[in-house]
Amino acid sequence: MHCLGIESTAHTFGAGVVTEKGEILSDVRDVYVSAPGTGIHPREAAEHHSEVAAQIITSALNQAGITASNLAGVAVALGPGLGPCLRVGATVARSLAAYFDIPLVPVNHAIGHIEIGTLTTGAKDPLVVLVSGGHTAIAAFSGRRWRIFGETEDITLGNLYDMFAREINLPSPAGPEIERLTQKAREFISLPYVVKGNDVSYSGLLTASLSKLKSGARLEDVCYSMQEVSCSMLAEAVERSLAYTGKKEILLTGGVAANKSLQSKLEEVAKMHDAVCHVVKSPFTGDNGAQIAWTGMLALRAGLVTSVDEARVRPRWRLEDVDIPWRAG
Amino acid sequence: MQPLLIYKGAEAEIYLETWQGESAIKKKRIPKPYRLKELDESIRRTRTSHEATMMHEVRRLGVPVPCLQHIDPDSSTIIMDYVNGPTLKVELNTLSAPGRRGRCKTLGEMLGQMHEGGIVHGDMTISNVLSEDGKLFMIDFGLGDFSREVEDKGVDLLLLNRAMKSTHYTIHAELFKAFLKGYARSVGRKTGIETLEKMKEIERRGRYFERG
Numbered sequence: 384m385h386c387l388g389i390e391s392t393a394h395t396f397g398a399g400v401v402t403e404k405g406e407i408l409s410d411v412r413d414v415y416v417s418a419p420g421t422g423i424h425p426r427e428a429a430e431h432h433s434e435v436a437a438q439i440i441t442s443a444l445n446q447a448g449i450t451a452s453n454l455a456g457v458a459v460a461l462g463p464g465l466g467p468c469l470r471v472g473a474t475v476a477r478s479l480a481a482y483f484d485i486p487l488v489p490v491n492h493a494i495g496h497i498e499i500g501t502l503t504t505g506a507k508d509p510l511v512v513l514v515s516g517g518h519t520a521i522a523a524f525s526g527r528r529w530r531i532f533g534e535t536e537d538i539t540l541g542n543l544y545d546m547f548a549r550e551i552n553l554p555s556p557a558g559p560e561i562e563r564l565t566q567k568a569r570e571f572i573s574l575p576y577v578v579k580g581n582d583v584s585y586s587g588l589l590t591a592s593l594s595k596l597k598s599g600a601r602l603e604d605v606c607y608s609m610q611e612v613s614c615s616m617l618a619e620a621v622e623r624s625l626a627y628t629g630k631k632e633i634l635l636t637g638g639v640a641a642n643k644s645l646q647s648k649l650e651e652v653a654k655m656h657d658a659v660c661h662v663v664k665s666p667f668t669g670d671n672g673a674q675i676a677w678t679g680m681l682a683l684r685a686g687l688v689t690s691v692d693e694a695r696v697r698p699r700w701r702l703e704d705v706d707i708p709w710r711a712g
Numbered sequence: 713m714q715p716l717l718i719y720k721g722a723e724a725e726i727y728l729e730t731w732q733g734e735s736a737i738k739k740k741r742i743p744k745p746y747r748l749k750e751l752d753e754s755i756r757r758t759r760t761s762h763e764a765t766m767m768h769e770v771r772r773l774g775v776p777v778p779c780l781q782h783i784d785p786d787s788s789t790i791i792m793d794y795v796n797g798p799t800l801k802v803e804l805n806t807l808s809a810p811g812r813r814g815r816c817k818t819l820g821e822m823l824g825q826m827h828e829g830g831i832v833h834g835d836m837t838i839s840n841v842l843s844e845d846g847k848l849f850m851i852d853f854g855l856g857d858f859s860r861e862v863e864d865k866g867v868d869l870l871l872l873n874r875a876m877k878s879t880h881y882t883i884h885a886e887l888f889k890a891f892l893k894g895y896a897r898s899v900g901r902k903t904g905i906e907t908l909e910k911m912k913e914i915e916r917r918g919r920y921f922e923r924g
Contacts, residue, residue, distance in 0.1 A: 523878075525878075525881070526881055526882070528881075530877070530878040530881065531874065531878065532874070532878050536867070536914060536917065537917060571748055571750065571751070573751075576751070576755065578855065579834060579835070579855060579867055579871065580834070580835045580836065580837060580855070580867075580871040580875075581871075581874075582867075582871065611748055611751070612751070614746075615744075615746060615747045615748075615751065618744075618746045618747075619722070619723075619744070619747075622722045622723075622744075623722040623723070625722065626720075626721050626722035627722070627837070627839060627875075647746075648746035649746075651744075651745045651746040652746060655744075655745070
């Protein structure tokens with residue numbers, strides 16, 4: 384039994400095939416890279432996705448050694464994300480489902496990040512820390528849903544890095560480049576540290592970092608201090624949520640999960656509370672089709688399919704609004 | 713009596729000890745290895761002295777708060793009276809429906825009194841309220857602030873609403889409604905509605921929020 388997954392929520396167009404046992408047979412993707420100094424342009428990203436879609440899906444099926452007509456289901460990330468980008472994936476998925484008469488499975492992109500995280504790390508009942516361009520959220524599972532315990536009150540951690548990068552003419556996603564620059568830092572610059580309960584707020588940190596840069600601080604020092612403060616803030620919010628929920632596992636997942644500073648801070652948090660910190664395995668930090676395929680497989684087995692007519696994109700689909708019948712707790 | 717560690721929170725360790733012959737609580741903010749030393753020390757020192765100020769001011773407004781006994785910013789330690797009872801988060805599970813509505817209404821009145829007096833809590837959850845023989849005490853003011861901004865008041869409501877939603881999701885609507893009733897009693901209906909609307913606006917600001 385095989386499920387194809389299609390991802391097109393933001394800059395990545397990806398396709399992957401998994402089995403019902405959770406074997407990842409293929410994971411093919413292509414990332415739209417914005418011009419330096421600009422963010423993702425939704426229409427241009429969507430054009431990129433349309434151009435590469437056929438080739439990516441064909442490679443994903445070929446690598447898995449399967450033909451479309453033999454699929455048990457085709458899963459697609461219908462949200463949250465950028466409307467024009469989402470519509471490319473949705474259109475392709477609807478066409479495949481209709482033409483080959485295969486069940487169509489709607490998947491929430493955020494749930495995809497979580498499910499690939501538990502699949503690749505073996506985490507059982509974790510406090511999830513989902514960090515990406517679109518999310519900075521802390522969640523735990525209970526009563527068929529992921530419940531949000533903390534999140535950003537304005538921009539996400541990924542946004543913070545990307546918006547900062549845009550000002551200094553770096554392409555997005557910019558996290559890895561900023562992390563590289565921190566290696567050459569000489570001193571820590573004091574920047575606003577804002578934690579509200581289990582929530583964080585990054586907009587003031589962005590403004591202050593840019594203003595330090597304009598008033599002559601070294602770029603490397605600003606990158607280092609901004610990364611230190613932003614990751615410490617999130618670590619504190621995670622620690623508060625961990626104490627509040629009493630969970631014994633942390634699962635760090637999503638694109639920014641690749642950040643080494645964030646990883647080591649969350650490992651420290653876990654250690655202090657006799658918990659274990661799992662980090663989603665590379666290369667599944669970034670957006671990919673395999674995580675949509677795997678979440679689709681879980682949903683398919685629980686009977687969650689949709690009709691081609693009803694598979695509409697949901698650009699603002701919240702993580703906590705998704706009913707999860709396949710997970711205990 | 714030797715200090716006895718009775719609770720290890722996210723920020724601080726809570727010890728039960730004797731202070732001038734009486735049972736007292738020692739709250740010690742512990743160093744965080746995940747923060748740079750200079751950042752960590754400055755955060756702990758600031759929050760400790762800030763919390764003491766807030767406890768004093770909130771008490772002046774007539775909201776029950778454990779009585780402050782001693783403060784030492786150098787060791788980031790506060791000593792206060794011992795409140796012998798569970799958190800509201802725990803107590804809610806043991807109460808009848810009218811009982812828990814009553815508690816939430818009282819909490820609403822308390823937070824309303826603080827807001828009317830120009831103070832926001834900053835970490836308003838049902839874990840930061842203690843219940844001793846049915847009397848509620850507000851605790852944990854490290855993130856509190858002097859503010860009359862509707863935005864800051866809205867954040868208090870948002871944090872409380874989320875805390876109720878995440879742990880008591882089956883009865884959350886009932887709890888929050890009772891809270892709002894008490895809150896409106898303290899701040900007045902107009903301000904109550906205005907703050908609630910602000911809370912919803914902050915919620916919508918989160919990136920993903922489906923309308924309708």
